[in-house]
Amino acid sequence: MKIIHIIPNLNKGGAERIVIDIVRALNKKREIQIKLLLFEDKIEYEVQDIQHLIQIVSSNVQLSITKKHLIEVSQLQKVLDLFQPDIVHSHLFEAEVISRSCIYPEAKWFTHGHDRMKSFEIFSFLKIRSKREFTNFFEKRYLLKRYLKNGGNHFIAISEDIQEYFHHVLPKKIRNVYLLPNSIDVSRFSNENSGNLNSNRICLVSVGRLDANKNHQFLIDVVAELENRNIPILLSIIGEGVERKNLESKINLLKLESKIKLLGMIDNVETYLNESDVYVHSALTEGFGLTLIEAMASGLPVVTLDGGGNRMLIEEGKNGFLVEVNSIETFSDKIIECTSSPKKYSVYSKNAIDFAQKFDINMYIQKLIDIYQKSL
Numbered sequence: 180m181k182i183i184h185i186i187p188n189l190n191k192g193g194a195e196r197i198v199i200d201i202v203r204a205l206n207k208k209r210e211i212q213i214k215l216l217l218f219e220d221k222i223e224y225e226v227q228d229i230q231h232l233i234q235i236v237s238s239n240v241q242l243s244i245t246k247k248h249l250i251e252v253s254q255l256q257k258v259l260d261l262f263q264p265d266i267v268h269s270h271l272f273e274a275e276v277i278s279r280s281c282i283y284p285e286a287k288w289f290t291h292g293h294d295r296m297k298s299f300e301i302f303s304f305l306k307i308r309s310k311r312e313f314t315n316f317f318e319k320r321y322l323l324k325r326y327l328k329n330g331g332n333h334f335i336a337i338s339e340d341i342q343e344y345f346h347h348v349l350p351k352k353i354r355n356v357y358l359l360p361n362s363i364d365v366s367r368f369s370n371e372n373s374g375n376l377n378s379n380r381i382c383l384v385s386v387g388r389l390d391a392n393k394n395h396q397f398l399i400d401v402v403a404e405l406e407n408r409n410i411p412i413l414l415s416i417i418g419e420g421v422e423r424k425n426l427e428s429k430i431n432l433l434k435l436e437s438k439i440k441l442l443g444m445i446d447n448v449e450t451y452l453n454e455s456d457v458y459v460h461s462a463l464t465e466g467f468g469l470t471l472i473e474a475m476a477s478g479l480p481v482v483t484l485d486g487g488g489n490r491m492l493i494e495e496g497k498n499g500f501l502v503e504v505n506s507i508e509t510f511s512d513k514i515i516e517c518t519s520s521p522k523k524y525s526v527y528s529k530n531a532i533d534f535a536q537k538f539d540i541n542m543y544i545q546k547l548i549d550i551y552q553k554s555l
Contacts, residue, residue: 180551181212181262185278186270188221191444193469194270194293197361202229204544214262216255218277234258240277244317252280259283266551272296279325287554289333292341294466299348326353333554337361337467338488357550361469362543365476365535370453373478373532374525377456380411381518384455386448386470387462389420394461396429397505403433404511414439415451452477457517462486472538475531480517482510498531
């Protein structure tokens with residue numbers, strides 16, 4: 180089987196991380212030939228072991244409602260024609276539009292739904308509220324036509340929430356949707372110290388882009404609430420983004436500089452997970468929540484807001500808690516409940532590790548190969 184995966188670049192991000200893991204695992208299968216295509220030479224991960232599988236194909240598509248489309252996909256089309264893949268699998272919307280602008284109906288095409296692809300939302304001229312909504316409709320119409328030119332399409336949904344969304348917004352003739360939750364290399368996050376609380380304070384950790392959706396402002400309020408309850412606390416936030424200055428301002432305003440650390444982008448995320456007690460997640464919407472699985476594999480119970488796609492990851496009161504309302508007090512209560520005693524905490528920790536085993540990359544890859552084979 181010949182397989183091509185396509186993603187714009189390998190900058191730090193959840194989609195990029197799972198693509199690297201998929202390509203690594205598929206490359207170990209003797210019966211598979213694999214390529215990873217990027218549009219930009221931007222790689223922020225260690226990928227020396229799969230560097231020979233990566234190819235940069237300069238490509239660009241700009242859709243226009245009023246003018247002629249700009250479509251520059253000759254390099255990508257050439258790779259498809261020469262490699263002759265059985266499977267073409269794209270990740271993120273830019274890769275979706277560019278790859279579908281090529282024609283290669285001999286392959287089976289897959290779209291990886293890392294989130295709710297807004298361009299697929301059902302459109303009504305009677306309820307149009309913005310230019311963006313009309314652009315989404317235009318992009319959807321373009322993609323539906325391109326899917327048919329390539330013989331149809333298949334969709335990978337990373338959560339039940341996204342699976343339901345695809346079933347709702349896609350026409351029946353291309354509604355080939357498979358549920359396949361994301362995975363991790365569980366062994367990477369193995370923690371010899373799991374199940375043991377820090378003795379002098381509760382150490383919280385959160386990983387994600389510093390943007391409005393990730394809602395880190397909420398976590399700052401949670402730390403302030405715990406401080407008001409005289410609970411020793413430290414929150415480490417890993418990630419970078421446009422909200423950094425706003426977060427720094429709020430931290431300074433509340434005089435929480437010694438309680439909250441903005442660590443930026445780091446490579447050794449597992450080190451911080453291993454040194455923490457509870458993983459906290461405040462995203463308003465979430466396609467899946469890969470970082471939650473990584474935290475559980477490290478033995479951390481999770482306290483998270485309900486972002487949609489992460490509902491399937493929480494066994495309430497066992498490996499953590501799902502807070503359905505944006506309540507600082509309730510969120511704080513659940514953190515305290517996880518850490519109220521060493522004995523109780525060790526149970527949460529073991530349950531988290533056991534749950535994470537279901538999402539190991541080796542099991543995932545076999546399921547993915549089975550899906551590919553069913554499509555052929």
